[in-house]
Amino acid sequence: MELWLQHAPVLTVLLPAMTAVVLLLLGDSGGEHGHDGDSVGVCRRVSLTSVALGGLMAVGLVVHASTGELMVYRLGEWPAPFGIVLLVDRLSALMLLLTATVALPVLWYACGGWDTRGRYFHALFHFQLMGLNGAFVTGDLFNLFVFFEVLLIASYVLLVHGQGRERFRMGVHYVVLNLAASALFLIGLGLVYATTGTLNMADVAQRVAQLQGDDATLAHVAAVILLVVFGLKAALVPLYAWLPATYAAASAPVAALFAIMTKVGVYSILRVHGVIFGIDAGALTESVAGWLLPLALTTSALGVLGTLAAPNMARLVAYLTVSSVGTILAGVALYSTQAWSAALYYTLHSTLVVAALFLLVELIAAQRGDTCDRLQPAPAVREPVLLGLMMLLGAASAAGLPPLPGFLGKLMILEASHGLSAQAWVWSVVLVVGFFTIIGLARAGAIVFWHVQPCEADAVGHAGHSARLIAPTALLLLLGVVMAGLASPLKRYTDATAQQLTDKAAYVRAVLGEGAAPTTRPYRGEPAR
Template identity: 70%
Template sequence: MADSILAFWMLHAPVLSVLLPAFTAMGLLLLGDGGAASGLGGGHGDGRATGRRLLSMASVLLGTLMAVGLVWRAASGELVVYELGEWPAPFGIVLVLDRLSALMVLLTYGVAAPVLWYATGGWDARGRHFHALFHFQLMGLSGAFLTGDLFNLFVFFEVLLIASYVLLLHGLGRDRMRMGMHYVVLNLAGSGLFLIGLAMLYGVTGTLNMVDLGLRVAQLTGDSALIARAAALVLLVVFGLKAALVPLYFWLPGTYAAASAPVAALFAIMTKVGVYSIIRTHWGIFGVEGGEAALAAQSWLLPLALTTSVLGALGALAAHSLSRMVAYLTVSSVGTILAGVGLFTPETLSAALYYTLHSTIVIAGLFLLVELMAAQRGSAGDKLRPAVAVREPVLLGLMMLFGAASAAGLPPLPGFLGKLMVLQSSSGLPAQAWVWSVVLVVGFFTIVGLARAGVIVFWHLQPEPEAVAPSGSSLKLLSAAWAFMALTLALALLASPVKRYTDATALQLVDTAAYAEAVLGKQGGAAAHTVRPYDGSRSAPASSQPAAETAPEKVLP
């Protein structure tokens, strides 16, 4: 029986990672919803609420095990192509499992499991259908990371965005309604631009399969190549909006600060969807072997990323609330990640991927910690102003110190290791001085901003206590924050094997021949694109295939 289940999973692993949260969400909708209950920890009297929580948590834990299996399978270097309906690419829809997609799915569930556990402490009862929406978002995230087609990337974007619209408003409140309106309008505008970029690419290539696009874009010349470059920049705007890249980051601090703690923590992975999409398009399609459209975003991506990192750190330094400070740290971390991506070398990409794991885990944990501290500060909440002393100053102080050290990049935590990897990988590149200066200055600003917040929360106290003393944190809520701390420590202890995995991931992404052979079965098309890692010191090479030639077409049987 176990062998049959394992064989079934091995055969259908990519699609099962999308179907599991989809079917869970539909099952939760069929169970119904007992309505919102007031107060943290409400809703326990409803027997169906317990059933919903058990089903939801069991699905996330199963999804986590499946994600571990995806990484284990991808670690061998195998490219798994799942053809839906047995229609071959590029005509049919395919899911592609490689090292990068497996890593991002595992990161998604690594964040989702502690967040959902925290939400079952009462946040899930403050609105309707929290668990169903949670799993629809997991469906969109998993699909976005696994799809091999740009149009289906758009479809999964819309799935996760629609779920995020409602999750953002979960629990209601004036600030959430106001920021939710901004969030919806901006993302609808981004979706419109996404379709325009896809139409431009389809018009000059006749395909939206990512691997097939990479082959065809490399053959474009003249006006067609210019249109492809324009489409690349349009997609950079779209994904830059999702990732919160300057100047498109202004929506994120207020939105994340207004969201409930578990929703904001889950949203820590949302910006990484934008980062992932930039990697897929500007490395796989418009990468070094992209012909006349090669590295279309190179002159834009690195300066914008460095600027994003600096402005995010300055925003955290000037923030007037803890949640807004953590939101600005999210922006700053995205800038550091995209700086590694924008240098366009396998070494810098590997460092950026390691830092992605660290920043996502730490930011998610900080959002939960902020609410734990705010709940004990009376009417001040998470505002950075004097308030009553927290009931658990030692426990929360140590957790704050650990989170601050991780976010600032102090040794020996993974934030330090990730930044060190970025600095080392950029050595010898033309932009080394800029990268080093920005990373070091941003680290200093981050330390100052977090130290300022810690001093205000734990030392600037009101002389008279409030009438009702806040209660301490429940073990259930604390354990979710501790889970993120444990993941942070694990990332530091396992830094060597994780770095080997990210190194292999970066090298796999530049191996266009292997992708073409696995997805399209094109030996000829693959051979025309020899892997030549870009060292950051030369112009993008012209396509090694003559412009007049075209890749062989696959015909329907």
């Protein structure tokens, strides 16, 4: 194994962390009237180079993970479960690649001017990537909490980047809710440790199925608490109300980057409730699944209703984010390898298209004068053909029209529900949500591109038509088309990923060693042996 690949799990965290430190030392700062000076140019080059390197590293990890090997990295060579363990399997590698695929075009877009509207944008961007990557590779529940806090702290500042009263107002709500979620997270971890004596994911996974009596009850409470925490991060009903206004208030590149943040919640639900508390955890699995599916379907339905009622395009896209999360979690809640594969495929598509639409909304708003992105008649945009085609492609992708990947992902979820008692509900919600998504996006497109008002030439916005802004937006949209072309190999990879997730024994052996075997339950408060 090559040296870089051997240390790749920890490098995925160290690279953005060290880049952020370097950018701080370089003085990555800006102001309301920032300019493309030498220091700004250097910071941009360092930042873009680091994200590109991270993307190449993620590609290498996906290629290696496709062999089926679980890469375990023990920090300080401390054996699990006593030391900190990082692990890259097919799912982790896929999420790392998705993060880099979103981050590079978004950062490219931000370099068009947004990065100079506040201080330390690039450093904060990389701290958030550090938190995201760390959450995807950690093999320990407590360190999952730590990386959650890293990415959230960075997101607090990124949310108010560029300032503005609305951003500060929504920032307060966002911080308060996430601090409450963090407190619940610690309570859930405390209950897990009290019942199993460990927080290592592999160790917990083999112990939790053996719990009985009061310990099993406490483990059930812990699972529900963690579901609440991850549900808040993913914007699951009834914990979704914070997302539309928050994402709509953020600047376009920040909102686009935040598209991956809801997927951290989805990932955590799949990893914790699908693997640790899943498949063979008996009544614990059934109780969580019993809650998750109806909540997911309700999330998808309420998200599309918000899309229909959205007063502006930014909120419309934010509600699309909520709706897509519901569709993904519906697949997760079916608890089968076929459904998990479909959910992962749809995750890739929805993240890319939502990120692209957040950027596209700003491009359109910048050319509509004082009306901005409000859904009301306004002067015609300066580039109706280009932006109209981009809007059409984004809308078709989000609505799931064939042959785009949104259609393929939803079709896979529908097939996975065949023969299940919930099949009628899944089919009804997914199909109706897709139909109303088309209506909501068609309404927005008609208002923006058809219901135009005559005006003087100088009244039309002159911003939003820079190639530096259009190119990364178009790239994200075209990646959806690429996904459709690569549907077969992507499906094979997600199938193998879902299958690997169900092999709990292999996961335990990789982390704890070949001699690992189910252990007896520790005494209350006794550390794991």
